[in-house]
Amino acid sequence: MLQGYLGEYTAPLIHGLIHVAVRLCRDAWLQRRAQAAPEERGERGDTSVLAGLYGPAEAKVSKELPDRAALEVLLRPKVGLPGVLERSREQLLRQTCEAVVLGVLHPRTAISLVLQVLSDAGSLLSCCLNAACMALLDAGLPLAALFCGVTCALQPDGTILLDPTARQEQEARAILTFAIASSDRKVLMATTKGSCSVEEMQQCLAAAQRAADTIFQFYRDSVRRRYSKC
């Protein structure tokens, strides 16, 4: 079933490393290397998110839905207790995942996706989205499409930066994160922080759709490697 979704889009990739490991539950490491000039010592860093997925498994009676699977997303920060920011990100991730997971094939079950932030150097939400998609993919859940997350930062002078680092995010005028589906490059989720005009948003979206091609190619290559090596 997955072969059908590994379509024929090709394009260069932003950057990243996806590591898929077999464990008790299905895990996916997703890491991003910040684009850093060698002389900027402070910029060194990578954004890493570890995703683990359990399901479809028996759900508690209070949580089960009669006609489809109940999807739950938990995002755990590295330091401190999860707060409102994590909750809102969990909801965004959950809605994106629910849009692609064919939950009607597994009614009255629970699918529980846990994301642990290992390090944050910018573009965390899109990293979480990618990790979530890889976890869904590796777990073999039925999906209508794959999705990827792309973050764009709008700098004060209007230039668009894809996959910004933490410093670039701070200096940006607006940060837009899109979840883009693989089937037709449509937008599954969009969230913005800051203000931008409609034209700028459309430009960011178009840039994100270009970047999505590369990310999907990366998914394809990593899955191919994973299943050829084990």
Next chain:
Amino acid sequence: MKATPLSNCERRFLLRAVQEKKRLDGRQCYDYRNIRVSFGADRGCCIVDLGRTRVLAQVSCELVPPKPSRPTEGVLFFNLELSPMAAPGLEPGRQSELLVSLNRLLERCLRDSKCIDTESLCVVAGEKVWQIRLDMHLLNHDGNITDAASIAGIVALCHFRRPDVSVQGEEVTVYTPEERDPVPLSIHHMPICVSFAFFHQGTYLLVDPTEREERVMDGLLVIAMNKHHEICTIQSSGVVMLLQDQILRCSKIAAVKVAEITELIQKALENDQKARKEGGKFGFAESIPNQRITAFKMESAAVDTNDVEEQAGEIIAKADPPSEVIANPVLHTPGTAQIGEGIESSWGDLEESEKEEAAEEEGESEAAAFECEKVETEDTSTVRKTKSDEPIVLSDSEEEEVVILEPQELPRKTRTQTSSKQENPSKKAFNKRRRKKRTSR
């Protein structure tokens, strides 16, 4: 998620195997699993793999006022969390006994052993001290969380660098990492926990039990020791009664194991230090792909965004203009405004009196030109409207909200999509309050 219970035949098999001095993974009774330490890009961040048990540790610091009883000492805070991804039976937000006992043991191991010099964390006595916070997350549970967490904790503490600070009279200056190199914590010794599992009423002993072995064990002995052969913590739990020579034997085994583990930790810290100094790449993005053959890595690559602007311009030109935003509030009285239109109650046949308390709407923000599934913001100014033509008495109570009458003028309208679930309970609550008031009259 429910944990799968252990079957009886599996239990019998494991116990029988222990009797014959065999372990499922082929280890000897006193063997540890492979320990691997990897560091993150942040200072004080590390992941320790003990076989398949994986623990993430992160150290952070903050300037806080000290405890009143200890004005010249820094504050240490330890927290271990069992992530729901570690095992199917772990639910979020449930303080199980296991979690409490693990946390307590780790606290005793790290805090009561005085391995960290808290006096050196003092900046201004009585006013500002460093609070060192160690957060540990269990990422995969395959037994022996205690050992893995204690190794992760002490490695993270050794790896961490706190910002340099200088005090001039009353002024405290905290230097950023760019201004002055951060300073390591002052650590006297490295206590490491070693766990022993006992089977068959203490006859058989296994070091570093896996999760299966932990489920069938009778008792557990944890000894925290440093490389100078000093016992920092010792804890025995379970239903096994241990003899004195058993405990002595275990402590000798622990001494050997701790020496090996401490050496491994030192080597890992040195390697990381070397990598950072030489400007090489470090962090999880580097270490993980080298550890697993199934990992795939791609360096940063450029994305072709040449004609993005034209494409965006085309989309905007082709898109329908956004539908009219009905955002003109109608002010009825000071403090009460209306946006949008009210709708028919969908609760079916209500009594006449209840119809008076029927509900309303909220304004909706406009959906953008492209598809978006984000939750829309809702306008919070709402107003109660009536459907029937009967006049309504404003209640005397000041606690209830004021109801504005809209007799006859406004025709019945259709309900716009309510996007908030909170409105329904509040409507119901309101109705209930009103009903109660009426019956009491």
